[in-house]
Amino acid sequence: MPETGRTTRTTRREQAEARRLQIIDAALNLVAQHGYAGTSTKQIAQEVGITEGLIFHYFPTKAELLIAVARQRMTFLAEALDLLAGLDDLPAHEVLGSIVLGWVEVIQSQADIVTMLLTESQTNAELGGAFRGVVDELAGALSAYLTSRVRAGELRTDLPVRASALMFFSSLMMFFLTNRGLPPEEWRARASRFTGEMLDTWFRGALAPTAGRTAEPA
Amino acid sequence: MPETGRTTRTTRREQAEARRLQIIDAALNLVAQHGYAGTSTKQIAQEVGITEGLIFHYFPTKAELLIAVARQRMTFLAEALDLLAGLDDLPAHEVLGSIVLGWVEVIQSQADIVTMLLTESQTNAELGGAFRGVVDELAGALSAYLTSRVRAGELRTDLPVRASALMFFSSLMMFFLTNRGLPPEEWRARASRFTGEMLDTWFRGALAPTAGRTAEPA
């Protein structure tokens, strides 16, 4: 009974899905390098090794392809949030360093989608919303953690948690933008140093321990 | 003696220079909105009210026009540096707030060129260098000021000044990217609040004032 015609090991549906992802990956790669408007569908097709027409078999328009890329490859958000999961009871001075370093590593490891989101969000309304959403979610999650540490008595009760979270996140993004390109070892060393110094200052403050100042440093 | 033919009030050279600047301004405006690759020379010409061909009378290629825009309109750098001039002897807790708020206001007031620089620097090598140069100069200048305050005994001697400067600058940039669009009054209120909270935390630190702490938590 020849019914499903399932003679090959991969079904047609699987093949299609694989092709779809191939196109998305090639598009992401090229758009991160040259921008959306600076990347032609022909270039994307060449990168995949297919003809241009096939792209339009999978995506109705080039703009839709961009949205599909964003949807499919925004996994860094979940990865970053995972680094915070279940940490509420651990002291900030023990885990915040690895959270922040972990975040900048996630950003660096997903450089393409981060770059694409940041740059295209300036000219594309839909991605603009996505970008603001990402910032909101990450800052919100970090704020929640910091709040739990305020409640635990580790951090001062009048700490502006959201501003702190935004400061951390902003610094990581700009660190990424100005240091990607570096060879891995040097990047790692700089990232570790920068995040360490940033957190140390944040914990202790910047003022000189002049007698009778601050909160009362001995 | 009919020599220079200077019968009109504006010389031809002045007219040409004015036209050149008109083109640069229109290009900046459109590129900030739609990106370089997303802006056609025809659009720029229409915005100015001239024909496309005239653009190529003033600039050899579209790419050269982009560079000219960057060169001509990067005045915000000087403006930001001016805000720091001659402040070395004034305490950080008195002037840092207005410096930082002033910087974010400069960024916002020159939103077009800042946006263009940030986004196009990701896909254009020449602007990439310019962007890194700007970050370096601003962070360097702020670092120098902070160092002078360390020497003056106001800030702790082991303060990581460059990391602090980068943190401030990064936060201002991300604040700009996520809050431009807001109505002026609300923007101002948020900017003032955010920079205030950021600096307060930076000065005092984040730790709770548990008795006998500060540099070594119980």
Next chain:
DNA sequence: GTCTATACGGAGATAGAC
């Protein structure tokens, strides 16, 4: 599912008249 062929407009850039 993939390719070939092609429509159609718009892109950057040039030549030459005024």
Next chain:
DNA sequence: GTCTATCTCCGTATAGAC
């Protein structure tokens, strides 16, 4: 200094064969 006209190539997208 400015415009008109035009060249040439490349852009997205579609139709239809296989």
